[in-house]
Amino acid sequence: METPLTYAIIGTGAIGGYYGALFHRSGKEVHFLLHSDYEHVRRQGLRVFSVKGDFLLPQVNAYGRAEDLPRCDVAVVALKATANAALPGILPSVLNEKGIVLLLQNGFGQEGLIAPIPGVKTILSGLCFICSAKTAPGTIRHQDYGSLNLSQYTPDQTPGGITPIMRQIAADFALAGIPVDLNPDLIDARWRKLVWNVPFSGLTTLFGIDTAEVLNAEPLQILARDLMLEVVAGAAAFERNIPESFVDKMMSDTLQMRPYFPSMKLDFDAGKAMELDAMYKEPLAAVALRGKRLTRMEMLYEELSFLQDKNITYLSDWEV
Amino acid sequence: METPLTYAIIGTGAIGGYYGALFHRSGKEVHFLLHSDYEHVRRQGLRVFSVKGDFLLPQVNAYGRAEDLPRCDVAVVALKATANAALPGILPSVLNEKGIVLLLQNGFGQEGLIAPIPGVKTILSGLCFICSAKTAPGTIRHQDYGSLNLSQYTPDQTPGGITPIMRQIAADFALAGIPVDLNPDLIDARWRKLVWNVPFSGLTTLFGIDTAEVLNAEPLQILARDLMLEVVAGAAAFERNIPESFVDKMMSDTLQMRPYFPSMKLDFDAGKAMELDAMYKEPLAAVALRGKRLTRMEMLYEELSFLQDKNITYLSDWEV
Numbered sequence: 001m002e003t004p005l006t007y008a009i010i011g012t013g014a015i016g017g018y019y020g021a022l023f024h025r026s027g028k029e030v031h032f033l034l035h036s037d038y039e040h041v042r043r044q045g046l047r048v049f050s051v052k053g054d055f056l057l058p059q060v061n062a063y064g065r066a067e068d069l070p071r072c073d074v075a076v077v078a079l080k081a082t083a084n085a086a087l088p089g090i091l092p093s094v095l096n097e098k099g100i101v102l103l104l105q106n107g108f109g110q111e112g113l114i115a116p117i118p119g120v121k122t123i124l125s126g127l128c129f130i131c132s133a134k135t136a137p138g139t140i141r142h143q144d145y146g147s148l149n150l151s152q153y154t155p156d157q158t159p160g161g162i163t164p165i166m167r168q169i170a171a172d173f174a175l176a177g178i179p180v181d182l183n184p185d186l187i188d189a190r191w192r193k194l195v196w197n198v199p200f201s202g203l204t205t206l207f208g209i210d211t212a213e214v215l216n217a218e219p220l221q222i223l224a225r226d227l228m229l230e231v232v233a234g235a236a237a238f239e240r241n242i243p244e245s246f247v248d249k250m251m252s253d254t255l256q257m258r259p260y261f262p263s264m265k266l267d268f269d270a271g272k273a274m275e276l277d278a279m280y281k282e283p284l285a286a287v288a289l290r291g292k293r294l295t296r297m298e299m300l301y302e303e304l305s306f307l308q309d310k311n312i313t314y315l316s317d318w319e320v
Numbered sequence: 321m322e323t324p325l326t327y328a329i330i331g332t333g334a335i336g337g338y339y340g341a342l343f344h345r346s347g348k349e350v351h352f353l354l355h356s357d358y359e360h361v362r363r364q365g366l367r368v369f370s371v372k373g374d375f376l377l378p379q380v381n382a383y384g385r386a387e388d389l390p391r392c393d394v395a396v397v398a399l400k401a402t403a404n405a406a407l408p409g410i411l412p413s414v415l416n417e418k419g420i421v422l423l424l425q426n427g428f429g430q431e432g433l434i435a436p437i438p439g440v441k442t443i444l445s446g447l448c449f450i451c452s453a454k455t456a457p458g459t460i461r462h463q464d465y466g467s468l469n470l471s472q473y474t475p476d477q478t479p480g481g482i483t484p485i486m487r488q489i490a491a492d493f494a495l496a497g498i499p500v501d502l503n504p505d506l507i508d509a510r511w512r513k514l515v516w517n518v519p520f521s522g523l524t525t526l527f528g529i530d531t532a533e534v535l536n537a538e539p540l541q542i543l544a545r546d547l548m549l550e551v552v553a554g555a556a557a558f559e560r561n562i563p564e565s566f567v568d569k570m571m572s573d574t575l576q577m578r579p580y581f582p583s584m585k586l587d588f589d590a591g592k593a594m595e596l597d598a599m600y601k602e603p604l605a606a607v608a609l610r611g612k613r614l615t616r617m618e619m620l621y622e623e624l625s626f627l628q629d630k631n632i633t634y635l636s637d638w639e640v
Contacts, residue, residue, distance in 0.1 A: 207626065217629060219622035226619075295615040299546075302539035306527065309537060 107278020
């Protein structure tokens, strides 16, 4: 039997807090790095309100500084991509000799920024299909879904295959109640995630509406689908073929989903930096390097950038 | 010497009210058709606040019903394009045997809808470069500019040349203090007007900002210019060549202009129907017939259509 993995949760928010709490509950050794919530969580633990059942963890391993954590097998990076500049100050003191990072972030190209950080040896990327939010200090509200799509990063963007460490981490997620899809191709997985995120994160933020309102308004429904098809064209520039049936499925899945405000919309409303770089700028730049332009996505990025610039109150849990 | 032309002003608002008042002041025979403002204007006349000097016309020829006007040589149609469905009920009783319509409207393709109305023989189209608004009943506030670009409509969209009636009407405008450019090619003129209107009407409305705010925000400045270049590509589909220097001029002219809310933004704020068909839908459809798509303009149209649909309070002076 394999030695159990130990986990450090970097960023105990909507995603890291939820998965970390489930891991803790399932008996894993989990250490939580916190920033603004540190005192609260140290004293009162973590509370999860979830469609799958509420629970309280009165006592968790909480730390306010990276250097106080014990070195762990896996550093689960669940910060917003906008806070990744903090990682070179965190990962080297948190990782042990295994040097495994599990990156749970939207977007594109972050792995390439994390790979050179000292101590990082293997990067797995998990794409989270989850509706959750941190609604108060140490308090996570899990509204829907929760599954993970797991791939291994390769510097040359070829498919990384399905590795033993992917299987072991997936087993830990399964034990914690989270279904995991293992995906041999991170690039394909990322573009598939963008198929949903590009239209729905952007349009809900631009118009201050939820996912159902996007789909119920004919002009926006048409636009959302056209944006999805542009993302499919972006994937094609990377020789990844996403069938149009996947677009149809994303549209119909979203129609059946409970009306939802994506995290970008919540960030915007809270005056926080939106993940525009990871979700728009970087994929657009990557596609441009391959000689293609995604016009609608570019326009949406420009519109959101304008809103971001106006939305001057920039707050982050992980300012550096 | 030519017999002086008589004028019927159909739609005494920001445009018709301003030009009509100037014509009246310069000694022309002018008859004003009014709707909601009829009683007010009949009793108190028209008032113009203008950067070129304020003036009051205590008594003008005001009518509440089309059939009460005397037949005139020229019917100046200055309704919003959204109210054009009222014209078949107005023009036949207002036009005399000359059957001249001077259409002062944004957009594309309206002439083709007006041409078949009984009594219409000649259509001139005047594109107005003017910042003005009706701010109260019978009250026009003229903020800037005022020149007219005049062309003659032809059913086959070939250049109509510069005709004697164009010269005569231009002389009347000149006498009233309004400079007129005579343009032999209406299609070219319309597309040139769209170069400005498509980005600035749309983006000011979408974001609730003025022209200066569009230009001062880098992402929107880029987007405005890209939208202009799309309109230039639309003109090219009609074999009209608009040089890129014209785009540069529109951008720099707007930078020098006093910050301005285009009429589309004012209509939206007032809960009125926006001229989306004339300014976006019809040009897009015309271009699509020639096998071209203008992606950003299409997306802006979809976004504005969504706002329009949400903005349910539809009020019009000329509901039919």
